[in-house]
Amino acid sequence: MTVRDIIKRAFLVEIIKGMALTLKMMFTKPVTIQYPEERRRVYEGFRGRHAFVRDAVSGKEKCIGCMKCANICPAQCITIAKEKIENKLVVVKYDIEALRCIYCGYCVEVCPVCALVLTEEYEYSSTDKAALYFDKEKLLKNWDEFAAKQQSETYFNKFWRPDGVDSAKMPKSKREQGPVPTRPVLKPAEPAPVAAMPKETAQP
Amino acid sequence: MNPSPYNFTWPFSPPDNIVLVIAIILGKILVMVAAAMLHVAYCTWFERKIIGHMQVRIGPNRVGPFGLLQPIADGIKLFFKEDVIPRPGVGSTKFRIVFKVAPLLVLFATLSSLAVVPVFEAFYIANINIGLLYILALSAVSTYGIIMAGWASDSKYAFLGSLRSSAQLISYEVAMGLSLVGVMMLAGSLNFIDIVKAQQTSWHGMYLIPQFLGYFVFMVSALAETNRAPFDLPEAESELVAGYFVEYSGMRFALFFLGEYIAMIVMSCVAVLCFWGGWGLPPVLYKVVPALNDLPQSVKTFIEAVVFLCKVYSHLFLYYWIRATLPRYRYDQLMRIGWTVLIPLALVNIVITALVKYFF
Secondary structure (H helix, E strand, O other), X not given: OOHHHHHHHHOOHHHHHHHHHHHHHHOOOOOOOOOOOOOOOOOOOOOOOEEEOEOOOOOOEOOOOOOHHHHHOOOOOEEEEEEEXXXXXXXXXXXXXXXXXOOOOHHHHHOOOOOEEEOOOOOOOOOOHXXXXXXXXXXXXXXXXXXXXXXOOEEXXXXXXXXXXXXXXXXXXXXXXXXXXXXXXXXOOOOHHHHOHHHHHOOO | XXXXXXXXXXXXXXXXXXXXXXXXXXXXXXXXXXXXXXXXXXXXXXXXXXXXXXXXXXXXXXXXXXXXXXXXXXXXXXHHOOOOOOOOOOOOOOOHHHHHHHHHHHHHHHHHHHHHOOOEOOEOOOOOOOHHHHHHHHHHHHHXXXXXXXXXXXXXXXXXXXXXXXXXXXXXXXXXXXXXXXXXXXHOOOOHHHHHHHHOOOOOOOOOXXXXXXXXXXXXXXXXXXXXXXXXXXXXXHHHOXXXXXXXXXXXXXXXXXXHHHHHHHHHHHHHHHHOOOOOOOHHXXXXXXXXXXXXXXXXXXXXXXXXXXXXXXXXXXXXXXXXXXXXXXXXHHHHHHHHHHHHHHHHHHHHHHHHHHHO
């Protein structure tokens, strides 16, 4: 032990340094975010409440029932039922159990038509299990609530084009997916049969 | 008449207005206890705020402006909580009465020490010649409360906590007593008022300067005596859950809590009275600012009380500051510091003080 060490120990240099630090910290601004009044900024890539992107033109979900999401889901929380109606494959049931979901975002990454999204919504806790069992209508409603809060006219989720995946290997619809409109789009009035559309797409 | 050792003569004739005298004493006690309770309540608030800001947090701010009503909310909560008393195990010889008495004993011991603390020269409950010794003795009594609590709880955590606490208190009482010997030698008295008056003879008006070694030893042992961080081993949360009061709930827990905080206040008062010149301003200040001498007596008394309280609060702040900074010591480190550092330092302080006092 050198003389320097002895002096350091005898005069409690380390303790005095530490106390100077805590005293200095006392006069800095607290870093606390007072939650209900203040909110933390939600960063890009945040994975929150599930939603179905509502197609701005048709007003319906974009899901084609390919089962990729249900197959990749590690928690197996997605249930899909399809039926052939009028010679067309229709997704009659699409359920996500939010209580089982682990928010990995694989379903969003894998979806070939970018129909699914994990929104930035995070305040949806409930004491009721049924409220966290999202069916198709609830998922679309989640999107409406989320889209209404968006400032910009368009929205693009970064998991629609996952990092590290060769975009050449993606299906065309996924590769060419651009930002989706957050407001219902009024279709330009051209032919008469489609003219009725806007009324139908007017969202709640 | 046969002289017997028990044949005392009443040392003074009772005063004519004995009822008034007793009423005044009771009033003083009431004021002191109420002030102490209020101080404890707002000590917790002050502590949480200080430690919060030192940890770059806010601290309590929800109940009332700046969280000022938080201690009241805490008190109400503790008061209405269920009082759980553990059933003694099969074959246990433990008594519930011990469990019930333990927190009262701790609170009694600490509250009684307030009796000899003079806030300013004319305000004290008892002006006894052995004030300092009385406080040291009562701080030893609270050890019994802690041991009783640990034993009667019938829980290994509580028991280990109380054993640690008793060993700690016994070790540090030695250092604390020795650290105050220097003050006693310089003042030639154990009476707090005499000690404060003796300090006024020097220009700086405090024993802190000649007795800095004693002050250091006293403050470290005061931390250990009151079971405060970094010597809060008896209630080491990470090891013993809460230590000796782990089985206590509601009001009985609150009594321990009150006892701990009052002990902290008492130790701060002793530090102020013995080392910081009590309620006195440095006499040199009266020479520099002669106008202070011309103030009316009531204003002077008010200033004295404010000065005393400010000094006590700064000591409480020191407690919280240390708590926010230092991690808890290990048990062997605690014992080593007590026996191999503090006690020799206190002895050296006594020798130096004695030599200085003898030769100068």
